[in-house]
Amino acid sequence: MPARLIESLSTTEPLAEVFSDDSVLRAMLDFEVALARAEANLKIIPASASQAIARAADSAAFDIAAIARETLRAGTPGIPLIKALRNRVAQEDSGAADFVHWGATSQDIADTALVLLLKKAAPILDADLAQLQNGLQALVAKHKDTVMLGRTLLQPATPVTLGLKAAGWLGAVGRGRARLNHAFSEALVLQLGGASGTLAALGKHGIKVGETVARQLSLSYPEAPWHTHRDRLANVVCACGILTGSLGKMARDISLLMQAEVGEVAEPGGSGRGGSSTMPQKRNPIGSTIALAAANRVPALTAAYLAQMIQEHERAVGGWQAEWTTISEVIQSTGVAIASMAEAAEGLTVNEKRMRANLKSTRGTIFAEKAALLLSQKLGRERAHQLLEQTTDPERLRDRTLSEVLSQMPEVRDCVSKEALRKLEDAGDYVGMARQFADRLVRSSPNQPPRRK
Amino acid sequence: MPARLIESLSTTEPLAEVFSDDSVLRAMLDFEVALARAEANLKIIPASASQAIARAADSAAFDIAAIARETLRAGTPGIPLIKALRNRVAQEDSGAADFVHWGATSQDIADTALVLLLKKAAPILDADLAQLQNGLQALVAKHKDTVMLGRTLLQPATPVTLGLKAAGWLGAVGRGRARLNHAFSEALVLQLGGASGTLAALGKHGIKVGETVARQLSLSYPEAPWHTHRDRLANVVCACGILTGSLGKMARDISLLMQAEVGEVAEPGGSGRGGSSTMPQKRNPIGSTIALAAANRVPALTAAYLAQMIQEHERAVGGWQAEWTTISEVIQSTGVAIASMAEAAEGLTVNEKRMRANLKSTRGTIFAEKAALLLSQKLGRERAHQLLEQTTDPERLRDRTLSEVLSQMPEVRDCVSKEALRKLEDAGDYVGMARQFADRLVRSSPNQPPRRK
């Protein structure tokens, strides 16, 4: 039995529900019922068999532990499940049992079940993405002109705005959501190929049966079975990988800004959230932590999925058999990262006072570029840079600001006006296109309403 | 100096050229020239400076080894390159040197150079993909009805056609090509943000300069700089990962079919291709080998790229600095896999005789499913399965075929006609929708002409 405790940081409740034993079992049974119904419609199997199968397909009646145990010997959950289903059908209608799984292969049921689970997971992820976008849009709108320190290689740089920073997160999330939904819509296709992917056992009716099953399960019908062509699922996995990368970036930013020494933003607290077992004063960036844990894990799982795409002939020896685990983990880890960041974005506390203080504590050195532009017009770039390397030396600066030091240098006073020197350290005056870029990013990431479930 | 010998199996000549020192250098210089030109157009820097910069930007004149050496201390190739360019400009026009790289940051030049290299690589990959699709389409067309053994978990299964198998490869390649080209078109955007991504040093002209530079370099202009938002490039990397996965599957299939014991297809031979240093008789599946090597490597590189997406604030500490290596390897490995498979597909020799022989050597056991369908109509599925498990036992079968054994069993003769038993082992009669599926796959993967370079 896998441990909920072990996986508790890698999923959310709704997603754990989607990938629960009961949900898996029901998805497999849904496939068998839809298959039988389609075959009965097309007079391939008796209508009574289809009805018996539908009646027997009650997930609560199956012994999951036994099926799991036999799976390891069979190499696929399809075989023991079908056997168990046949047994149940046979109890009621022994003739009908023969028509269980008619013409299909065990990977058909496993793959279609997986796709059905993805179909349930997609709107959950999407709703949380919509909420995250909402939270970020509000943040951008509120902080369009909130100036803060830019930071490159974790060192102070020229100022930015919180609006631009949040708009950057938003842009990536918007692109990620579009990619993910596109990948889902491409991947939500039926798997039905029979023993070797030709549906030979269904004679001339193969495609017709497939189309009917797909319709019943509200899946698309692909050009052909795809037992060993996993690129569509790989694309879903990759879209998750890219998205958690973007969420990890956002989480890293927030956790850094939330350092006590920086103190510019804080994740929401609240009962049981981010506390410590020993230190009562602690308020940990728990949403960011969870998202970063996911962003550390999903790339490797993506590699696992891509590596196992090398699948032999009509059915793989090894490449396919671990897919369920990998995909279910990727979706759940991505989901917990989205949900964590949505909660963080919505509840983010901004400390503008600390932002101003942090800007000020650089003593104007971050405006060295701005000063260099001013000075180099008269002194040339080289002399200007040289001069600024000296003046921004902390030893020399001590308690003074850059403009104070500069204004005491005759060479500088000769070429730059007092007015210009006074405005040198006005951060809001030096954020360039921050507002325009933020606007452009917001416009490019419109928040679509979440997908219907 | 990196060793060509070490990387010789991981690239092709045209791609090695794209990612060569000279090409990298030229891309960086192209950025600087385009930037200066745009700024001169907008009267931000003197026209004479722009011209001096253009004249100095001759890649042959730079000491690549020195720049590489200084890169390790600077943390980015942009800094030493700009310094070297300034020195060259200064030799001619000392005033102009100040205007080199005006308003930009070192990551602007590095990222844009990378994008320019991708722009050169894209049509190379695409042309080889087109060739691969051509080769596969011809294969499908020629072998629509070439029946061969299906194989699942490396064991004989019901028959398929080579046409369907090749159409499966084709479908995956077509989808992969579409994804890759879409990813490229999304990623080929200018990087220009200045120190913190606000273009503050360019005052109000920031976006105008950017749009002009982008136009000159034939790149798109993004909503905003993307120094620490790498999802578009990640999408290119992922598209490569998925594509090499599909190529690896094709290569695995070919190398398996080419085993002497199977002997159903052979890669083209030819001078120096796939020989052995010791065994004169050898003809190795060298294209598949190269493609599999790539498919073993690219997934991990994809993970490396996704993992490093967690980039701090306005410029990363570590996440960004290894990107060039990772992306250039991903593109080159993908490229060598495509080229290898294109060559293999075009020159693939098919041995239909061996295909028939391999079908036959199963002594009809692969038609057990077909027989089961026949028998279960009268005997019920359970009895039919039981009967077939016995008859397909190799000990029992010995030199006889399944139909021979069956036709000697009274229980069978009672319920199946001689005619049906005779046709039991007609493989061509049991390929279901193979032809239709192949047709659908071909129609879904139209071969677009390659992208203009």
Added chain:
Amino acid sequence: MPARLIESLSTTEPLAEVFSDDSVLRAMLDFEVALARAEANLKIIPASASQAIARAADSAAFDIAAIARETLRAGTPGIPLIKALRNRVAQEDSGAADFVHWGATSQDIADTALVLLLKKAAPILDADLAQLQNGLQALVAKHKDTVMLGRTLLQPATPVTLGLKAAGWLGAVGRGRARLNHAFSEALVLQLGGASGTLAALGKHGIKVGETVARQLSLSYPEAPWHTHRDRLANVVCACGILTGSLGKMARDISLLMQAEVGEVAEPGGSGRGGSSTMPQKRNPIGSTIALAAANRVPALTAAYLAQMIQEHERAVGGWQAEWTTISEVIQSTGVAIASMAEAAEGLTVNEKRMRANLKSTRGTIFAEKAALLLSQKLGRERAHQLLEQTTDPERLRDRTLSEVLSQMPEVRDCVSKEALRKLEDAGDYVGMARQFADRLVRSSPNQPPRRK
């Protein structure tokens, strides 16, 4: 709730038990009980408190679902578990509740619990490794002189022996077992550092408490707490990664040899093992399939673990929080691969007849190297190679063998004796050091009795 169905191919029952909720919970409680006991021994907390804690620490009494739920908010399972334990203790002895978890931090309990789980898993893996070595040693002993085709790049090469092949597997398994056990013994250390890893809350007794707790839990006591130094666990993960790589190689070999067209070995069959839902005749290489699935997955999980080693300061933000999942999966996947290969090795059926037939079907071309050595003594290497490239051409060879063709060439007859030509295709005569190498490998991989549990 995670689904047993989803993970059924990625674990064994005994290992799933080790990483079950109850087992995790008990390990955490064991830590708390041992801590309290040690502190009571050292008079840091009252003996009555220690006793109350021990009494309350009954795993059956805890609501695992509730703890899992709160874990997501707390960021660690330690916090809700400690809270629940305090509540239980308080019901009996409200004063004692204060002394639960005295001086420790939540990562202390989580890490030590993980180590305790590893301590339970280690002998399970080791026993299966011993069984695997036994199986392989028997195989080597029995088939020291069983000659079979060597295969390079999946093409026929000069002959080898099955003894050497199995000894190669054995050597890798032996080295892998030694590495894994060494890694475990290094990693089975207590974690106890308190809030920041200094044990400040325990005053001067810190190390003494630690040593006592370690002794009680039969763990080693490390030089210092290792909250953000994960190299010892990384080494366990890597040892698993290397070992599954070696097992994957063995599984690949077996699955290839088991192809119907090769037919040289077969995995054991048996009820429910490796059958097909549709094809009654199938006998799939199910052990190899499971091992290959693990070998496809564990490398990526290894990367996940190594990537998350970059942990901040005294406690990580994200790097640590997904470790339980990753490690528990690595151990279980490795375990199922070992068990699968142990079963395969013990029950492997060898078909020497097919081995001889496959050797023969090369028509002597695999002895081209041998012939080249013979011929080049007289004709020079170049002429010999040229000659052999011609004669090994299948077109030319047709139904004849290499020695037949050669013996008809005057140029050859002039320089090689009839006797030598006759022995040319004697495979047993051309296996070089196969037996010696196999002996050396066996001697280097002595089968230690399994670790005591």
Added chain:
Amino acid sequence: MPARLIESLSTTEPLAEVFSDDSVLRAMLDFEVALARAEANLKIIPASASQAIARAADSAAFDIAAIARETLRAGTPGIPLIKALRNRVAQEDSGAADFVHWGATSQDIADTALVLLLKKAAPILDADLAQLQNGLQALVAKHKDTVMLGRTLLQPATPVTLGLKAAGWLGAVGRGRARLNHAFSEALVLQLGGASGTLAALGKHGIKVGETVARQLSLSYPEAPWHTHRDRLANVVCACGILTGSLGKMARDISLLMQAEVGEVAEPGGSGRGGSSTMPQKRNPIGSTIALAAANRVPALTAAYLAQMIQEHERAVGGWQAEWTTISEVIQSTGVAIASMAEAAEGLTVNEKRMRANLKSTRGTIFAEKAALLLSQKLGRERAHQLLEQTTDPERLRDRTLSEVLSQMPEVRDCVSKEALRKLEDAGDYVGMARQFADRLVRSSPNQPPRRK
């Protein structure tokens, strides 16, 4: 041609030299010369041939570009190199050409060359590791009692010492160095197996030849050839992966401590080191950046190596062919990370004043645990925690410290002495076992002198 510019951040000069074309070529030629010499000693080939081969084996005389080009068609660099060597030998002594590469296979030369490169790389890494240990030992010695803020989840925690922090890094580096050297010593073994790993072409002399070649190349002689058993090399790769993980942790810590807002340590600056193309005031944590880039990359490359361990039979189809690239990158990335951290450790500037200021700026909240211990003795843990959650609320604290607030509460004054409250915020008084743990770590990581090259 691979670009030095692209790889400039992923290697050091000495390691780039080791893996340069000339070095690779020389290693391959060294193998051929040693092989010929051993065979001449054992009278297998003429002494004159051995001498001719030795004379021809001048790396400068080979056309590397041509060999690289042919490698792609041959699938291995061994084949074109041997051909070129034969051509050169033939020019002088046409008979001798036949004896080039006698009895060996192309993977023998490639693998042994790789091992020879590793043998050259090992002491380079080791010398830098020794330097890194020296730097860290000095840091520990100097800062045993330098108290600083502990930080968990990037939030302030109870104090630690810089000595303990640096000792933690040292411990991990020491263990990593031991693992790496052990892995190297296990992996530095000759590869010599001939066509299928039996050395059949050498008749009875196989092992004797191998032992002689190994001795000449100062390599160990393994139990048997290991063409498709790569676990020893995998262990080297993993040891690098673990070590870069530990270095990445150290680099992350340093880059975080070097943030302007924290300001507790600084990497050494110096000409061209860590500057900015635009911001003259910048001093970037360039060593940490380079190490983090490596630590982001090496885990994925480790996964690539482990994944490709699944190698077929006697020689792999794809698994082996990309190994050179992967291993050479792993070694170089690890090397640049070690060198960067060695430089950082040696030149690290420590700002004790900022450490004290940062401790103070928490206003005593980090001593909440300490206070809780004090208070709970009288008030019980629950009341104490409750009280401290209130008092550590920043809103309530404002400009006061925790002890100031507490000392104004009658409930507190009743149970804690003034003296105890006064000492509450004495950080040096609350570092527990920091010094002892640091001492233990130092003792466990003795700095061995570097390996002889």
